[in-house]
Amino acid sequence: MRIVLTLDGHRAAATLNDSAAARDLAALLPLTIGLEDFHHTERIGYPPRKLDTTGAPDASDPKAGDLAYYTPWGNLVLFYRDGDHSPSLVVLGALDSREDTDRLATAQRLRIEAAS
Numbered sequence: 001m002r003i004v005l006t007l008d009g010h011r012a013a014a015t016l017n018d019s020a021a022a023r024d025l026a027a028l029l030p031l032t033i034g035l036e037d038f039h040h041t042e043r044i045g046y047p048p049r050k051l052d053t054t055g056a057p058d059a060s061d062p063k064a065g066d067l068a069y070y071t072p073w074g075n076l077v078l079f080y081r082d083g084d085h086s087p088s089l090v091v092l093g094a095l096d097s098r099e100d101t102d103r104l105a106t107a108q109r110l111r112i113e114a115a116s
Helices: 020-027 098-104
Strands: 002-007 010-016 031-034 036-038 042-045 066-070 075-079 089-095 109-114
Touching: 002 098, 010 020, 010 098, 020 089, 075 098, 089 098
Parallel strands: none
Antiparallel strands: 002 010, 002 109, 010 089, 031 109, 036 042, 042 075, 066 075, 066 089
């Protein structure tokens, strides 16, 4: 599914994969959340409820530009740098252009909408 991320007013195209968690996130759209930095690698924020992670892999190797979900905390994650192998991390999709990852490092607010 094609989506649009708006980071502090700047739009970036992204695509969700076909996982149960990504479909569950899509059901919440449009969604606006605040973001905070985590480990100088990612921005995190919390959706209004936990996502369905049925069939998700046990771990992921996130790349800059990935949109993911960390199951223990129930938070969305936007990686602006490549991350380490992470148990309980479910990649939901990614920015269509890795050039947009620079904006992720300082973003304070995220809006996710279905692309028209």
